[in-house]
Amino acid sequence: MATSTDSRVAEKEAGEFRAVHSKIKAEVQRFIVGQENVIDAALTALFAGGHVMLEGVPGLGKTMLVRAIGEAVDIHFSRIQFTPDLMPADIQGTNVLIELEGGGHELRFQQGPLVSNLVLADEINRATPRTQSALLEAMQEKQISVSNRVIKLDEPYCVMATQNPVEQEGTYPLPEAQLDRFLMKVLVGYPKLDEYDAIVDRTTGASEVEIQKVSSGAEILRFRKVIRSVPVPERAKKYAVRLVVGTQPKSDYACDVVNESVSLGASPRGVQGLMLAAKVRALLEGRFAVSVDDVKAVALPVLRHRVLVNFHGMSEGVTADDVVHAVLQHVEAPNFD
Amino acid sequence: MDPTLRQRLGEIVEPIAMRHGLARAREQRATAIRSAIPLLIVVPAVYAIAALVLRSVGVDFSLPIWLVVLLTLALPALVYAIVRAGQGSHVHVDRRHVLSRLDDALGLSDRMTAAWEFTNEAHPTPMMQAAIEDARTRVEAARAFRVDETAVPLVDPALVSRYGALAIVLVIVAALLPLHTRDDGVVVVPNGDGEVTDVAKDERDAPIASILPPERPREEPRAERPRSESASDSKRGDEGVTEKTQKQSRGSEGTGKSSAAQSTTGQSAGEGASTEAAQPTKGENAKKSEKKLKPPKDQAPKRKKSKKPEGDKKSVATTGQGKGKGSSRSPTASEWSSKDQSVAEDEEELEDEDEVDDEDDESEARGGLQPSLRQRKPPVNRDLSIGFGGGKPPPSANGRGGPGLPKKQRGVAQLVLGIPYPDQITGKPNKGRTKVTQERIDPQAQDAAPLDAMSRLPRSSNLGPLSRPVLLPWMQDVVRSYGLSIANATTTATKENDNGNVDR
Numbered sequence: 001m002a003t004s005t006d007s008r009v010a011e012k013e014a015g016e017f018r019a020v021h022s023k024i025k026a027e028v029q030r031f032i033v034g035q036e037n038v039i040d041a042a043l044t045a046l047f048a049g050g051h052v053m054l055e056g057v058p059g060l061g062k063t064m065l066v067r068a069i070g071e072a073v074d075i076h077f078s079r080i081q082f083t084p085d086l087m088p089a090d091i092q093g094t095n096v097l098i099e100l101e102g103g104g105h106e107l108r109f110q111q112g113p114l115v116s117n118l119v120l121a122d123e124i125n126r127a128t129p130r131t132q133s134a135l136l137e138a139m140q141e142k143q144i145s146v147s148n149r150v151i152k153l154d155e156p157y158c159v160m161a162t163q164n165p166v167e168q169e170g171t172y173p174l175p176e177a178q179l180d181r182f183l184m185k186v187l188v189g190y191p192k193l194d195e196y197d198a199i200v201d202r203t204t205g206a207s208e209v210e211i212q213k214v215s216s217g218a219e220i221l222r223f224r225k226v227i228r229s230v231p232v233p234e235r236a237k238k239y240a241v242r243l244v245v246g247t248q249p250k251s252d253y254a255c256d257v258v259n260e261s262v263s264l265g266a267s268p269r270g271v272q273g274l275m276l277a278a279k280v281r282a283l284l285e286g287r288f289a290v291s292v293d294d295v296k297a298v299a300l301p302v303l304r305h306r307v308l309v310n311f312h313g314m315s316e317g318v319t320a321d322d323v324v325h326a327v328l329q330h331v332e333a334p335n336f337d
Numbered sequence: 338m339d340p341t342l343r344q345r346l347g348e349i350v351e352p353i354a355m356r357h358g359l360a361r362a363r364e365q366r367a368t369a370i371r372s373a374i375p376l377l378i379v380v381p382a383v384y385a386i387a388a389l390v391l392r393s394v395g396v397d398f399s400l401p402i403w404l405v406v407l408l409t410l411a412l413p414a415l416v417y418a419i420v421r422a423g424q425g426s427h428v429h430v431d432r433r434h435v436l437s438r439l440d441d442a443l444g445l446s447d448r449m450t451a452a453w454e455f456t457n458e459a460h461p462t463p464m465m466q467a468a469i470e471d472a473r474t475r476v477e478a479a480r481a482f483r484v485d486e487t488a489v490p491l492v493d494p495a496l497v498s499r500y501g502a503l504a505i506v507l508v509i510v511a512a513l514l515p516l517h518t519r520d521d522g523v524v525v526v527p528n529g530d531g532e533v534t535d536v537a538k539d540e541r542d543a544p545i546a547s548i549l550p551p552e553r554p555r556e557e558p559r560a561e562r563p564r565s566e567s568a569s570d571s572k573r574g575d576e577g578v579t580e581k582t583q584k585q586s587r588g589s590e591g592t593g594k595s596s597a598a599q600s601t602t603g604q605s606a607g608e609g610a611s612t613e614a615a616q617p618t619k620g621e622n623a624k625k626s627e628k629k630l631k632p633p634k635d636q637a638p639k640r641k642k643s644k645k646p647e648g649d650k651k652s653v654a655t656t657g658q659g660k661g662k663g664s665s666r667s668p669t670a671s672e673w674s675s676k677d678q679s680v681a682e683d684e685e686e687l688e689d690e691d692e693v694d695d696e697d698d699e700s701e702a703r704g705g706l707q708p709s710l711r712q713r714k715p716p717v718n719r720d721l722s723i724g725f726g727g728g729k730p731p732p733s734a735n736g737r738g739g740p741g742l743p744k745k746q747r748g749v750a751q752l753v754l755g756i757p758y759p760d761q762i763t764g765k766p767n768k769g770r771t772k773v774t775q776e777r778i779d780p781q782a783q784d785a786a787p788l789d790a791m792s793r794l795p796r797s798s799n800l801g802p803l804s805r806p807v808l809l810p811w812m813q814d815v816v817r818s819y820g821l822s823i824a825n826a827t828t829t830a831t832k833e834n835d836n837g838n839v840d841r
Contacts, residue, residue, distance in 0.1 A: 006462075006463035006466055007463055007466035007467040007469070007470050008467075009463055010462075010463035010464045010466065010467040011467050011470075014464075014467070229462060229463070229464045230464055231451070231455065231462060231464055231465050231468065233447060233450055233451040233454050233455075234433075234454060235433070235437060235447060235450055235451075236447060285446070287446060287448065287468070287471065288464050288465075288467040288468035288471055289447070289448075289451040289455070289464070289465070289468040290447075291440075291446040291447035291448075291451070292446075292447055293446050293447070294446075333437075335434050335437050335438070336431035336433040336434040336437065337431070337434050
């Protein structure tokens with residue numbers, strides 16, 4: 001049975017988490033101007049143990065943001081620039097013929113950039129499906145299988161991918177199975193008008209911003225346990241389930257927009273994502289249990305890439321965001337009435 | 338388990354839950370009443386409709402007013418009792434419901450609901466304990482929480498008055514409906530066997546033939562009928578007796594026409610008497626009067642059918658005016674013919690009954706059940722040609738047409754020119770757009786008024802100075818040398834053939 005001492009420990013851990021989170025955020029914001037929601041989402045994915053997809057037009061600082069997070073946290077960071085000719089062996093690693101000093105040759109495994117802690121998959125939709133699929137095992141099971149070798153990836157392991165919503169010629173849209181593995185999909189928008197001045201000053205001046213390492217991989221792993229210990233009351237849990245079921249056509253909680261315009265709704269992995277992201281938010285908001293508001297707040301980035309709009313919806317101009325908004329409006333939180 | 342916080346939360350929640358329970362019980366009663374009030378008009382409406390129908394056929398139908406009122410009130414009362422029994426007598430209010438309302442009202446983000454749930458845990462985790470402690474600091478703020486339960490009126494006066502007035506009007510209408518009496522003064526009174534019996538007011542002892550209903554007006558003039566038919570009519574001696582009786586009775590009704598005049602009005606009175614008055618029972622008379630009430634749409638084909646007596650049908654068939662229908666029943670009919678053979682519903686209605694009987698008889702005569710030839714469904718499509726027949730689109734997207742649009746794009750670089758492709762990834766700041774690498778524009782004709790030809794008129798004024806670019810000396814040399822080269826080329830005209838030789 002928990003005592004008041006235990007509760008004080010929990011409060012202390014939650015406080016430390018908030019402090020570390022704000023430190024990383026502040027360090028990243030020294031480099032990135034604005035984009036507070038994007039930074040929060042990326043850090044949420046990092047602390048919750050998920051992966052994040054950043055989508056936006058070129059020049060908004062997506063790659064810089066991920067690099068900044070990689071520099072602010074003392075973890076191994078690698079970057080992969082996805083191109084159509086990139087092969088799975090290029091990112092996973094392959095056996096290379098090495099000439100020995102004493103003569104002779106030996107096949108030695110040379111690991112690829114996927115073996116890291118924080119992987120920036122830049123312009124992920126430019127690689128072929130074959131290479132994209134090489135990420136599946138790494139993202140879900142945190143391991144890589146190359147020929148008869150299985151490499152366990154070190155925790156924390158987080159893939160932050162970027163993609164460009166325009167210039168779709170020559171690209172390969174990610175399959176649903178690949179998209180589902182991302183905890184969140186964040187849309188990076190243009191900065192606000194008053195943020196442009198700061199961007200110009202920071203990026204075109206003589207001084208360079210140096211990011212300090214304010215956290216470590218071990219710390220992130222410790223906070224992941226704290227986050228997972230956040231309890232979820234029945235009301236929030238049921239609401240999250242209703243939201244996910246509400247994205248599935250012909251389900252009990254599906255609204256008209258879903259029935260008409262959605263061909264594929266969110267899977268149970270969507271509920272897991274909602275819960276994990278909501279737990280992070282609850283701690284950041286100074287609470288020790290998940291609330292319905294937390295679930296609502298994270299629903300859009302967690303569910304938008306898990307909803308597949310059908311042809312009818314596309315022709316009507318319905319987007320996945322519209323569907324999630326409609327579900328949020330339609331589904332009510334249980335009130336035990 | 339934390340009894341202290343749970344107790345304090347209970348103290349806050351209990352009065353609110355009690356008030357909420359009372360309000361819900363009142364709401365349930367109001368719902369039951371709302372569902373019962375519209376039923377006030379059911380009995381009066383049924384009564385009015387029954388009176389309308391029965392009195393129009395001459396049946397004197399009326400109920401005592403006290404019985405109508407009693408039934409009118411009894412039905413809603415019964416429904417109210419059933420609905421209330423279904424709702425149950427006890428209204429249970431979940432404490433979490435009240436706490437969630439309290440959380441929403443005070444902006445506590447489910448702190449109280451979560452704490453209530455966690456205090457019931459046998460082994461709360463440290464984080465649950467922290468959540469309980471967090472809620473404990475906000476309990477005092479929650480004490481001031483009051484829920485304003487809106488008092489739902491039990492009975493909506495407007496609803497009651499509306500339906501009550503309608504019920505009264507219906508009862509009055511039913512009571513004031515006039516009793517339909519026939520021209521012959523016959524009142525139809527229901528007897529004990531459920532049949533109706535005609536009773537003449539002043540001629541109860543008169544012979545049966547004299548109280549027959551008046552003949553329906555005939556539309557076909559007698560002159561158009563074939564001579565053989567009129568001849569056959571004249572031969573029916575026994576029918577003539579009935580006809581005479583009928584004419585006599587009509588005369589007694591005071592229609593002002595003599596029997597001779599009526600027989601020459603062109604109406605086939607003799608024909609009608611031959612078929613209808615052959616066995617004039619009282620039950621038939623009632624049926625006839627019921628037929629008269631039917632709408633004219635149904636009446637028209639039946640009248641056609643009833644006008645033709647047996648003799649008439651035979652004579653038509655022998656003169657070759659019958660309608661052949663055998664081809665449409667052919668089992669070897671082609672797919673196209675079976676599709677095109679659409680038989681009107683009216684025609685089918687007329688023919689179906691007789692033909693079904695005929696085919697059943699034939700089937701029995703052949704010694705057992707035969708395959709039905711009456712199924713006019715088109716045969717199964719056995720078109721084996723590629724595609725869906727005539728370039729039609731697939732009847733249903735059953736997956737046989739290959740992968741859909743999103744799937745098809747995957748794995749194939751979108752580099753095909755001329756095919757519009759909507760961007761699949763639609764970002765908020767810059768929405769996906771459709772890229773068309775080659776656009777096809779069909780030429781469109783433009784109509785314009787023709788211009789009339791006219792001769793050119795002389796200039797009315799000077800043209801003025803013409804603009805001319807001033808060339809530099811080196812430019813002038815270039816132009817000059819170009820002109821000279823052209824001049825030389827024309828003098829020594831050459832022609833190169835496909836083999837590369839120069840023809841001079």
